[in-house]
Amino acid sequence: MKGGEKKKYDVLCVGLALGNIVVHPFPEKFEGGDTMQVEGITVMCGGDAFNQATVLSALGHKTALISKVADDVTGNMVLDQMKARGVDTSLVALDKEIGTSSCIVMVYPGGQRRFCTFKGCLRTFGGKDINFEAVKQAKIVSIGGLYSMPSFDREASIDLFRKAREGKTTTVLDTKYDAFHIGLAGIKNLLEYTDYFFPSYEEASYLSGLEKPEDIVHFFVDRGALHVGVKLGGRGCYLLTQGFEGLIPSFKSPVLDTTGAGDNFMAGLIHGLLNDWKLTDSVLYANAAGARAVSRLGATDEGEYIETINHILMQTPEGEKLVKEAVKQQ
Numbered sequence: 001m002k003g004g005e006k007k008k009y010d011v012l013c014v015g016l017a018l019g020n021i022v023v024h025p026f027p028e029k030f031e032g033g034d035t036m037q038v039e040g041i042t043v044m045c046g047g048d049a050f051n052q053a054t055v056l057s058a059l060g061h062k063t064a065l066i067s068k069v070a071d072d073v074t075g076n077m078v079l080d081q082m083k084a085r086g087v088d089t090s091l092v093a094l095d096k097e098i099g100t101s102s103c104i105v106m107v108y109p110g111g112q113r114r115f116c117t118f119k120g121c122l123r124t125f126g127g128k129d130i131n132f133e134a135v136k137q138a139k140i141v142s143i144g145g146l147y148s149m150p151s152f153d154r155e156a157s158i159d160l161f162r163k164a165r166e167g168k169t170t171t172v173l174d175t176k177y178d179a180f181h182i183g184l185a186g187i188k189n190l191l192e193y194t195d196y197f198f199p200s201y202e203e204a205s206y207l208s209g210l211e212k213p214e215d216i217v218h219f220f221v222d223r224g225a226l227h228v229g230v231k232l233g234g235r236g237c238y239l240l241t242q243g244f245e246g247l248i249p250s251f252k253s254p255v256l257d258t259t260g261a262g263d264n265f266m267a268g269l270i271h272g273l274l275n276d277w278k279l280t281d282s283v284l285y286a287n288a289a290g291a292r293a294v295s296r297l298g299a300t301d302e303g304e305y306i307e308t309i310n311h312i313l314m315q316t317p318e319g320e321k322l323v324k325e326a327v328k329q330q
Helices: 048-058 073-084 120-124 155-166 201-208 213-221 261-274 279-294 306-313 317-329
Strands: 009-015 018-024 040-046 063-066 068-070 093-095 102-107 113-118 138-146 170-175 227-231 236-241 244-249
Touching (some): 068 073, 068 120, 138 261, 155 170, 170 261, 201 213, 201 227, 213 227, 213 236, 213 244, 227 261, 279 306, 279 317
Antiparallel strands (some): 018 040, 102 113, 227 236
16 A cells, blocks of 8 residues: 555544543442442543544554544544544544543453443434545545444445545554444445444454354455454454454463454554555554553553564564564555
């Protein structure tokens, strides 16, 4: 993707952007009346598209966010943080009636988490909020948070990827928990326009009705996706692509908070695609990006990304080789 037609954006990240209140660590049991003490409560921004955009910009790519926020305190915080991190927010729609989407994230000891979500204006985010001409000006368009935006899921998402294909823009797809019980119908007609589909194991198993990763990847390829990977958390990613099928293991990392690990993975994957790496190397890098994420509180941070991801990659000979090749490309 380094060569070819010159485009305005490297990546358009489309989907969830919201305010988060992170409570950590959240006790397994609520005891002692109506009040509990916790070690920390942190206010930050998040959402799949927000997280992807943050990491991709930190990795040096021209990135823009397509989402929807309100003209309120939370919406302004989302926009301000995106701008501060070098992300173009000119394509973000502004809602004047419904508040910005928000979420309380309860992080349990060991890093697992639960969410309490106010969908807000993302409930109405749809085709009318998207500049489809801008999609053709990007090398990659990535949907982050399918199944969480009822006005975008199905028709609008299909229109988006269809326009992307017309503009020779690569399409990348990730999903979330099916909050509105759409099922396989939510992506059935989208997969034929999808170049890279990388759901989590839980979401992929639910959609396919299958349990084994090797069966799941074939299920989605048979329905139109060109390259499919199933994210397996600490195990890594099971990948099916032309010339390769198998598990690409993850890296060792202390687990503080698993929030946004999948979004960091997707950003790492896209980073590899933009650098014209083999897909197996892109997934290896994505695994390292995910390992970095779980070692920190929150989905994103203002720390250094390239050096810390490279440090994780150096754990294996394959990762070390990729780091050396990446340095040569710079």
